[in-house]
Amino acid sequence: MIYKIQTKLYFLFISIFIVLIDQFTKYLMFHNKKLFINKDFLIFKLDFVKNYGAAFNIFSGSRIFLSLISIFFSILLIYLIFRKNNLDKLDLYSYSFILGGTIGNGIDRIYRGFVVDFINLNIINFPVFNIADISINIGFIFLLYSIFKNNR
DSSP: OOHHHHHEEEEHHHHHHHHHHHHHHHHHHHHOHHHHTBBBOSSSSEEEEEOOOOOGGGTTTTTHHHHHHHHHHHHHHHHHHHOOOOOHHHHHHHHHHHHHHHHHHHOOOOOOSSEEEEESSSSSOOOOOOOHHHHHHHHHHHHHHHHHTOOO
C-alpha cells in the first residue's frame, strides 16, 4: 500500500513540476515582454497573447465558467490518480500531464483573468499557445494511445 501511495505521489509531482515550468515561463513572458517578443527560434517565435477563452479562444470572456471547469477537472484528475487502482502507468502519465496543464492555465484564469500564451509556430498557421497547452495535448495523446492499445 505504501508503494502505491509513493507511486501516486510521483505522478502528482509530475503535475506540480509542469505547473512550475508553465508558471515560470508565463512569468518571464509577462514581465519581460519587450525583451522576448518576436524572438525567432526557427520553427517558432515568442509572442505575447492574452487569451480570455479556452482552446482556440472558445468561450472567450467566460472567466468564471472556465475557472470552474479548471477546478472541477483538476479535482477529478486528482481523484482518478489517487483513488483508481486499476490504472496503468500510461493512464497515470496522461492524467498527470493533463492535470499539470489544467492547473497551470487555471491559475492564470483565476489570478489574471486570462491565460498567457506565447509560443507562435512559424511552420503552420496555428493559435499561440503555452507550456500548459503542450502538457494537456501530450496527456490527451497518451490517453488516446492507451484507449486504442487497450481496445485491440
